[in-house]
Amino acid sequence: MRREEVYGMSGSGTGGSAGVAGGKARFDEIYDRPDPRTYFRRLAPLEYEIPHHAQPVFRRAAAERAALDDGHPGRPAVLDVCCSYGINAALLNHDITLADLYGRYTSPARQELSTARLAEQDREFYAERRRPDAVPVFGLDVAAPAVRYALEVGLLDAAFTDDLEQGPPGPALRDALADVGLVTLTGGGSYVTARTFTALLDGARRPVWVSAFVLRTVSYQPVVDALAAHGLRTTLDASRTYPQRRFTDEREREFAVTAVRALGHDPAGREESGRFHSLHYESRPGTP
Known part of the structure; x- marks a missing residue:
């Protein structure tokens, strides 16, 4: 179902519980x-x-676009599709690294802060590190608390929770699409x-x-076909992969190894070694 749009709003939400779908762990509660x-x-x-791997790629693509x-x-x-707390927006538009963000948000000194106080500090933190070549960033994610926080601290210029897997964009997102020139994705594949x-x-x-950075456990071909139908040509350097994260357990490893083999990839040195790996797809106007 489509959840409400978040546009110029701030607020809080409730937690959930993690689960496993198809062998791959889900982390719903962290969003x-x-x-x-x-x-x-x-x-x-x-x-x-x-x-971290997407940061220089997205900066280059945003500048070229x-x-x-x-x-x-x-x-x-x-x-940014599946934007969560605006991580890609933070790395795209600010002089920071992913390691900086891990250090900031896992710091013992910040664990006792209220969300309001943390947001106040974050607004100042990101404003001080804003790059002169910063671009407008919109966020799309069904996790309303996450996008609200990213909007509140200035990482996103607009945020939406439309579930495009279930229905068309709402009026606010439809209006915003007039300004979009680049769509980014990390992990949300x-x-x-293709519906989204x-x-x-x-x-x-x-x-x-x-x-888009897409896990090797997932076929991106339906999306490639949908993009081609809109005049976009997709390129892929299949020789390079990008580590995403360690597996939570042996069940995840077995799931990933089986999935990548089924899609014609070799898991040796990658999934067999204990991590999910992604491929990077770049789609631009042209003849497929």
Whole structure:
């Protein structure tokens, strides 16, 4: 079902419980907290690192996409799909690293702060580190507390919780799509399908590029086909993979090894060694 849109709002939420779907662990509870401290404490032992690998890739893509609109009014916005607490937005537009964020949000000194006090400190923290080449970033995620926090501390310029797997964009997201020039994704390929990308591209009014990091346990081909139907050509350097995180247990490892083999990948030295790995897909206008 589609949850409410979050547009210029702030607030808090409740936690849930983790589970396992198809052999891959889910971490639903870390996205329904009012701030990102639980997210980073839970993922730190698993060495979740894909946003670190995406940082230079997304910065380059955002700069190249902005150059395409040089001379036009308004810079094209980045829409980060499955944005959670705005991690990719933080790394894209600020002089910080993922290690900085782990250190900040797992720091014992910050565990006793109220969410309001943490948000106050975060607004100042990010404002001081804002890059001169920062671009507008919109966030899309069904986890309302997470996107609200990212919006409140200034990481996102707009945020939406439309579930495009279940229905079309609402009025606010439809309006925002007029400004989107780049869609980014890290890890959400396990949860969003071609339906989401089709809904976004159907509403686009500028040329849209897509830069996506997708786990090797997931087939991205349906999305590639949907993007091709909208005139986008997808490229992939299959020789390079990007570690995402350590497995939670042996069951996850077995699931991943079996899944990547089924998709024609070799898990040796990657999934067999204890980590999920992603591939990077870049989609831009052109002939497939």
